[in-house]
Each structure stands twice: as structure tokens, then as C-alpha cells.
Amino acid sequence: MFATLRREPDAAGVRTIHRDRSVAEAAQLLAEPGTGALVVVEGECDETVTGLLTQRDIFRAVAAEGPEIYSRSVWLITDHDFPAVDVGASAQERLKTFCERKVDHIALMESCRISAILSIWDCAGQDIGHDTGQARAATNPQTSPHT
Numbered sequence: 001m002f003a004t005l006r007r008e009p010d011a012a013g014v015r016t017i018h019r020d021r022s023v024a025e026a027a028q029l030l031a032e033p034g035t036g037a038l039v040v041v042e043g044e045c046d047e048t049v050t051g052l053l054t055q056r057d058i059f060r061a062v063a064a065e066g067p068e069i070y071s072r073s074v075w076l077i078t079d080h081d082f083p084a085v086d087v088g089a090s091a092q093e094r095l096k097t098f099c100e101r102k103v104d105h106i107a108l109m110e111s112c113r114i115s116a117i118l119s120i121w122d123c124a125g126q127d128i129g130h131d132t133g134q135a136r137a138a139t140n141p142q143t144s145p146h147t
Contacts, residue, residue, distance in 0.1 A: 051078035
């Protein structure tokens, strides 16, 4: 029913973790600078994507189940229905996805492959249209709508 998702072998900045690794190991990886989400993979070559895991997922699991969750496999707390947008999506379409799904991270897809993981902060500074630039200039007169 669903196409098998794969990650680009050379997708820059896309950190992965195998679905059988521990939540504790995932937490250590997520604590590294520049890592806001992990692509959860399975298979011998670690290329079949099974979901997306964020710090928020770990926080919720600890709150619900206690610190014992750290010894369990990441697939138990992974979001298997993670939000994704096409690589050609506009900044406005990307922000709409963040808002509709109420998430901090989305997958940027090219065909059926993840090419990047975007945080809402990656998109927040982008102009999403001429009106947005004017609104920003109106609230901050020192900011040009073209910057």
C-alpha cells in the first residue's frame, strides 16, 4: 500500500539510528550539536526508513513510562507516520506542514528518498511571500522586506 521509503546514501546532515538500538543511544545522538532528529532505519544496509525520532518523542516516552524507556528499542517510540514534504515545496508549504502536524521536524523528500530533515527553525527565517516580508518590515522598521 505504501511505497518503501529510503534515505539518500549521501544525504548531508541526515543522522540515522537502527530501529533496534536503545533509546539511551538515541538520546546521546540527539544531544550532539546540530542533531534535532534521527531517521530510524532497518535492514542490513540501514537504508529502509521506518520513522523519525526527535527529542520530543523521548521526553514524552519518559513522561509516560519513566526512565525504563531508555533501555528499550527506539522503534517503540518512533513516529512511523512522520510528516514529509517534497523537495520542491515552497517555504509556505513547508511551514503549513509544520503547523498542521504540530511538529518541530519534517522530512524533505526527493522521489521516495529522504534528502534532509528540516527543523521549523530552518524554515522560520525564510520569506514565505511578499506579504510576509512587508509584515516583517512593518513590525521591525530596521528590517528590509528583501533581506
